Amino acid sequence: MELVREFRDSSRVNIIKEKLEGFAFKNEVKIMEVCGTHTMQIHRFGIHQMLPENVKLISGPGCPVCVTENSYIDHAIELARAGFTITTFGDMIRVPGSYSSLEKVRAEGGDVHVVYSPMDSLELAQRSGKEVIFLAIGFETTAPTIGATVQKAKELELENFSILAGNKLVPPALKVLVEDRNLGVNGFLLPGHVSVIIGMRPYEFITEYGVPGVISGFEPVDIISSIVLLLEMIEKGEARIINNYKRAVRDGGNPTAQRIIQEVFEPVDSEWRGLGWMEGSGLGLREEYSEFDAEKRFQVDVPPPREHPGCRCGDVLKGIINPPECPLFGKVCTPENPVGPCMVSSEGSCSAWYKYG
Amino acid sequence: MKLIKKEGDKGIVLSMGVEREVSLALLPEAEIGDWVIVHAGFAIERMDEEEARESLKLLEEMWSS
Amino acid sequence: MRGINTDKITLAHGGGGKKTEDIIRGIFQKYLNDPVLAEMDDGAVLEDLVFSTDSFVVNPIFFPGGDIGRLAISGTVNDIAVMGARPLYLSLGFIIEEGFEISSLEKILISIKEASEEAGVRIVTGDTKVVEKGKADGIYINSSGIGKTLLSSPPSRYRIEPGDLVLINGEIGLHGTAILVAREELGIKADIKSDVAPLWPLIESIISPSVKFMRDPTRGGLAAVLNEIVEGMNFGIRLWEEKLPVSQEVAGICEVLGFDPLQLANEGKVVVFVKKEDAESVLEKMKSHPLGKQAEIIGEVTDEFPGKAVLKTTLGTHRIIEQPMGELLPRIC
Numbered sequence: 231m232e233l234v235r236e237f238r239d240s241s242r243v244n245i246i247k248e249k250l251e252g253f254a255f256k257n258e259v260k261i262m263e264v265c266g267t268h269t270m271q272i273h274r275f276g277i278h279q280m281l282p283e284n285v286k287l288i289s290g291p292g293c294p295v296c297v298t299e300n301s302y303i304d305h306a307i308e309l310a311r312a313g314f315t316i317t318t319f320g321d322m323i324r325v326p327g328s329y330s331s332l333e334k335v336r337a338e339g340g341d342v343h344v345v346y347s348p349m350d351s352l353e354l355a356q357r358s359g360k361e362v363i364f365l366a367i368g369f370e371t372t373a374p375t376i377g378a379t380v381q382k383a384k385e386l387e388l389e390n391f392s393i394l395a396g397n398k399l400v401p402p403a404l405k406v407l408v409e410d411r412n413l414g415v416n417g418f419l420l421p422g423h424v425s426v427i428i429g430m431r432p433y434e435f436i437t438e439y440g441v442p443g444v445i446s447g448f449e450p451v452d453i454i455s456s457i458v459l460l461l462e463m464i465e466k467g468e469a470r471i472i473n474n475y476k477r478a479v480r481d482g483g484n485p486t487a488q489r490i491i492q493e494v495f496e497p498v499d500s501e502w503r504g505l506g507w508m509e510g511s512g513l514g515l516r517e518e519y520s521e522f523d524a525e526k527r528f529q530v531d532v533p534p535p536r537e538h539p540g541c542r543c544g545d546v547l548k549g550i551i552n553p554p555e556c557p558l559f560g561k562v563c564t565p566e567n568p569v570g571p572c573m574v575s576s577e578g579s580c581s582a583w584y585k586y587g
Numbered sequence: 588m589k590l591i592k593k594e595g596d597k598g599i600v601l602s603m604g605v606e607r608e609v610s611l612a613l614l615p616e617a618e619i620g621d622w623v624i625v626h627a628g629f630a631i632e633r634m635d636e637e638e639a640r641e642s643l644k645l646l647e648e649m650w651s652s
Numbered sequence: 653m654r655g656i657n658t659d660k661i662t663l664a665h666g667g668g669g670k671k672t673e674d675i676i677r678g679i680f681q682k683y684l685n686d687p688v689l690a691e692m693d694d695g696a697v698l699e700d701l702v703f704s705t706d707s708f709v710v711n712p713i714f715f716p717g718g719d720i721g722r723l724a725i726s727g728t729v730n731d732i733a734v735m736g737a738r739p740l741y742l743s744l745g746f747i748i749e750e751g752f753e754i755s756s757l758e759k760i761l762i763s764i765k766e767a768s769e770e771a772g773v774r775i776v777t778g779d780t781k782v783v784e785k786g787k788a789d790g791i792y793i794n795s796s797g798i799g800k801t802l803l804s805s806p807p808s809r810y811r812i813e814p815g816d817l818v819l820i821n822g823e824i825g826l827h828g829t830a831i832l833v834a835r836e837e838l839g840i841k842a843d844i845k846s847d848v849a850p851l852w853p854l855i856e857s858i859i860s861p862s863v864k865f866m867r868d869p870t871r872g873g874l875a876a877v878l879n880e881i882v883e884g885m886n887f888g889i890r891l892w893e894e895k896l897p898v899s900q901e902v903a904g905i906c907e908v909l910g911f912d913p914l915q916l917a918n919e920g921k922v923v924v925f926v927k928k929e930d931a932e933s934v935l936e937k938m939k940s941h942p943l944g945k946q947a948e949i950i951g952e953v954t955d956e957f958p959g960k961a962v963l964k965t966t967l968g969t970h971r972i973i974e975q976p977m978g979e980l981l982p983r984i985c
Contacts, residue, residue: 240967243967274965276970277969279969324664346628347839348627350837371626374613374629381612423626426632477638478635479632486614603901603904605905606840607840607841
């Protein structure tokens, strides 16, 4: 689409950059982004280099692989060891769990496949006849795709397909983050594609804390103009939610996708790496779809989870510290020998800092 | 990505010379010729060209002041 | 010495990036400590000869633009050619899986014949083994080759200095994406052909003392090669994103799957480091050769960030070109 190029156009970017440079904040202003793709694009376009003085852009828990707790990965590993076919999105393969990783289990003979879409997993189940389990992680953008896949499996009366439920919801995390006085976030860069699904309304509550938010697309023009809009509100002491990705985000989101999420899933309490347990922050399968719930169907012994001592992924995910402040960063924990997921995932903060720095 | 074929709840999108299969389960109202956003093999929303042009215009107005 | 944190080989170890280097330095060089081997160049320079070896396990065996046969010839010919040597003689070792179609074998031999004629090399010795069904994924080929060095001062990365310019003979990422698309695992269709080709004829036309260094960016792409070049050196490399030749289709696939074209494999590309004053004339020579029609000057050697390879983006900002980690994976959001 030619229009994509318009939002990437460097002369436009330069004009907005000038506007960005016009801000003069006396105190530190913290903007937090909570979307893995934003983390990546910001790094890719070097947006940190364009920010005016005193404006800090910090990365929050926007990377779904990063916020997935060790016990989930450990569970997946035990299922692989038990002989099931495990299908997953790419990034998960290398993430270290408490004792091993899916990549290592595959090297030991485990049947672990990377898929691009949950539908690929369904098709694999149909073709191979083997018991296939899909690792269901991701936020509200991915949840409906998994929901639709589960519904298709039900329609096809597929008996050898199930998911290990692990999807998470963004607004509950935002609530914890905005309430954290120590964190002191002044504004949120809100996720682009999560918003495509959920629309604007779920974010309204953060304005009650006096904090503004801007829903942003992923092109340089999108991100920089969104930052400018945020800074303008912060400067004036305004707190609104602005949709700066109108070409993709409808105010009400995508009703079909929302309906599918509601039909297949229900909110459950969920543990996030870094943020701990949060009520209603995850998605579990509804009773009507319990035959597709791998956790219910298959019993495996999962060893007690353990964190690597010294790993501060959790603090990085909360935006409390920057990656280089983690004692393991760049020394013990590097992209080729990662200790925590923030260094593994292509959308992880530590990974972005390592390459960028 | 542009939707160039539609068959039930499946479709083919084209972008920069690359064709991909997508599921239309989340966007059943998509029609051939629509520009769609794709995520994990699913079309999740139509890209609104009008809105895009509006946004660009608004941005230009704001930045020139 | 680099540590190997595992007791089993993983696919990432074969990716051509950091993990491959770990295995080579950590295991192979532990036991094989020949000084020429330690150079870890594309080929071993032995007085006036260059000796190189390569194995081919590509899947699928036949892909748009070529096949494992063409790859086997081009790979070794190019490894020798970039050392500034004329490739002369090749050996071929075949490991064939029981049940492999003879007609496929013939197709492969035809490709081998054509590629060796393009390169002007003779295949003078070979070996064939057959293994049981399931043990060789169709066919594996090893090719080894000897060439004769042409210059008294052969290309070497120790000759690179700030001010030198970086050239490439055409579009990057074609082979990597052609293979991906040919695997049909990602539900993607695109009209992309591998660039696999023996480059000796092109390299022969540009070889001269002002060509400081050459390398063919295969597995791991430009990113892997540039990082290998700057490691431990007192210069850095800056590439200009706007000058990188990337076809629309490759750019499209990279957008969609989240790949970096700099990390994708090439099998018909050579990156050349040239003295600044002679860069334009080398570029012209490349452009006038069929294998170099889309050649570009894509970057410069600088003293600004020693030991690093950096990309100046189209927005004017800079980011580090990182060493590829292991196998490329489609990302999620």
